[in-house]
Amino acid sequence: MPAMNAFQIYKLLPQTNCGKCGEANCMAYAVQLLSGKKKLEDCTPLFQEPKYADKLKQLQEIFTVTDEVKETGLVFHEDKCTGCGNCVMVCPEDVAASHLIAGGKGSRVEGVVFRVENGKAKIIDLTKCRRMGTQKTCRVCEMYCGTGAIEIRSVGG
Ligand code: SF4
Ligand code: SF4
Ligand code: SF4
Secondary structure, three states: OOOOOHHHHHOOOOOOOOOOOOOOOHHHHHHHHHHOOOOHHHOHHHHHOHHHHHHHHHHHHHHOOOHHHHHHOEEEOHHHOOOOOHHHHHOHHHHHHOHHHOOOOOOOOOOOOEEEEOOEEEEOOHHHOHHHOOOOOOOHHHHHOOOOOEEEOOOOO
16 A cells, blocks of 8 residues: 555545535545555546546546555555564564675665565565465564555455
């Protein structure tokens, strides 16, 4: 999910509070959209009215879910990340990629899932996550992230 708050999303919505999305108003919809309980398609005016085309384009860029996120179920909430580095140090793939990771904030090598940069974790390459394959049980990073910045959603495996 994007590193944006509901008000920032609200600013990209029609702000007419028409209720077509099933929510009482656009702000409530923004909250549901961020939590993944609503889809962009639920706000039909965005798609039907040409005057919202620019906003729709921006929202689509924000909410496009990559194939890697669909496959792993791993969603990173940057706004909740404190940059502690736990995810880097406990991820078996990151540790295997470079010994420099242990005790640090992440290796410079590219074959890692996470790295901490400028006080925030960053996903470098989600294709390195074990959940891309058959090991859907790995969720160590989520377990050791104390802030809820890493969320692993069920992907049916
Ligand atoms: S359908 Fe769109 S414009 Fe209407 S209330 Fe929901 S978010 Fe707002
Ligand atoms: S789920 Fe496992 S392999 Fe994937 S990033 Fe988290 S700790 Fe690493
Ligand atoms: S463990 Fe969580 S809070 Fe710490 S750097 Fe990783 S994502 Fe951020």
